[in-house]
Amino acid sequence: xxxxxxxxxxxxxxALVGAVACAASERQRPVSMGxxxxxxxTTAAARKFLExxxxxxxxxxxxxxxxxxxxxxxxxxTYDDFGNMEMNVKADEASSDLLRAxxxxxPDGVINTSGRTAIDVPNKTLTYILEGQAxxxxxxxxxxxxxxxxxxxxxxxxxxxxxxxxxxxxxxxSRWKRN
Amino acid sequence: xxxxxxxxxxxxxxxxxxxxxxxxxxxxxxxxxQVKNATGAVSGRxxxxxxxxxxxxxxxxxxxxxxxxxxPRFLIAIRTAPEVGQLVLGGGAPFxxxxxxxxxxxxxxxxxxxxxxxxYFVGGGRAGADVTARKxxxxxxxxxxxxxxxxxxxSLAAAARVRPDGDGGxxxxxxxxxxxxxxxxxxxxx
Numbered sequence: 001x002x003x004x005x006x007x008x009x010x011x012x013x014x015a016l017v018g019a020v021a022c023a024a025s026e027r028q029r030p031v032s033m034g035x036x037x038x039x040x041x042t043t044a045a046a047r048k049f050l051e052x053x054x055x056x057x058x059x060x061x062x063x064x065x066x067x068x069x070x071x072x073x074x075x076x077x078t079y080d081d082f083g084n085m086e087m088n089v090k091a092d093e094a095s096s097d098l099l100r101a102x103x104x105x106x107p108d109g110v111i112n113t114s115g116r117t118a119i120d121v122p123n124k125t126l127t128y129i130l131e132g133q134a135x136x137x138x139x140x141x142x143x144x145x146x147x148x149x150x151x152x153x154x155x156x157x158x159x160x161x162x163x164x165x166x167x168x169x170x171x172x173x174s175r176w177k178r179n
Numbered sequence: 180x181x182x183x184x185x186x187x188x189x190x191x192x193x194x195x196x197x198x199x200x201x202x203x204x205x206x207x208x209x210x211x212x213q214v215k216n217a218t219g220a221v222s223g224r225x226x227x228x229x230x231x232x233x234x235x236x237x238x239x240x241x242x243x244x245x246x247x248x249x250x251p252r253f254l255i256a257i258r259t260a261p262e263v264g265q266l267v268l269g270g271g272a273p274f275x276x277x278x279x280x281x282x283x284x285x286x287x288x289x290x291x292x293x294x295x296x297x298x299y300f301v302g303g304g305r306a307g308a309d310v311t312a313r314k315x316x317x318x319x320x321x322x323x324x325x326x327x328x329x330x331x332x333x334s335l336a337a338a339a340r341v342r343p344d345g346d347g348g349x350x351x352x353x354x355x356x357x358x359x360x361x362x363x364x365x366x367x368x369x
Contacts, residue, residue, distance in 0.1 A: 093261075096261065097234045097236065097237075097261070100234075100236060100237065100261070101234075101236040105259075107259060107261070108261055108262050109261070
């Protein structure tokens with residue numbers, strides 16, 4: 001064995017001992033997970049489109065067994081780059097009365113829903129990720145309940161969100177314009 | 180502290196009230212709330228800002244909740260009902276009125292208003308008072324009567340609870356020994 005080989009063997013031995021003796025530490029280097037899909041039709045593209053502030057143009061609620069209610073009021077929807085969606089709607093008194101009678105939880109004319117959302121690109125839905133398994137009772141269970149997926153359609157700078165019942169009938173339609 | 184049990188039949192589910200509501204116009208009532216006990220009296224300004232009576236849907240929801248679910252569900256229904264007015268005592272922060280119903284007949288007008296929180300515990304703040312006794316008194320109930328000549332009188336159960344009387348009405352339990360009387364009532368449209 002040459003001197004060079006002895007040194008190499010010693011270095012390998014030391015490295016092995018070090019690897020076994022040292023406590024594991026948090027990985028600091030980024031790990032490549034492969035390329036992120038960013039093209040049209042991807043989750044990233046959908047998120048990018050939704051990101052920003054949207055102003056309510058119209059909202060129609062179809063209470064089960066009742067006449068459609070066209071809400072008069074204002075609304076703002078924001079979607080951030082972490083997938084959080086916040087919707088704040090303020091209905092006028094007359095609309096609020098009709099909506100409440102139609103099963104919409106709208107205390108004092110205000111609907112606020114917020115939370116992280118999951119995007120399902122193939123089905124074009126946004127679903128609030130509710131902490132725990134919130135029951136329909138807790139979340140209101142009405143046409144605008146957070147536990148109903150939001151089906152989205154986009155046309156230029158207008159976002160249309162609909163909620164549906166279990167049979168697929170549309171319960172609400174809201175149109176939002178990018179601000 | 181003895182708790183007064185006042186057999187006040189609220190308008191809950193009583194057919195005689197049906198169809199007797201006057202047009203809902205914003206109005207304001209001011210008056211003097213006065214409470215007396217054996218050692219003296221305390222009074223303060225009371226202000227009721229009433230925007231409208233409770234919509235039929237919400238009224239029925241509250242009535243049904245009390246009848247079918249008792250006080251616990253009544254509280255949920257009251258707190259879910261829209262704010263229809265505010266009560267201000269002594270210039271303090273306003274309390275939400277979430278139930279307002281009126282009856283108008285040949286003898287005059289009667290208003291029953293319920294807040295979603297108690298507004299004052301008469302005697303509950305004195306030294307040595309048992310604060311746990313406040314538990315369960317979670318609303319306040321105001322009654323305003325206006326006779327055919329326009330003279331008004333009123334009363335306030337500032338911390339109260341209600342329960343069904345089994346006959347379509349409701350029994351009101353007041354935390355205080357007696358109702359607070361409201362005098363010098365003036366009304367004006369707002």
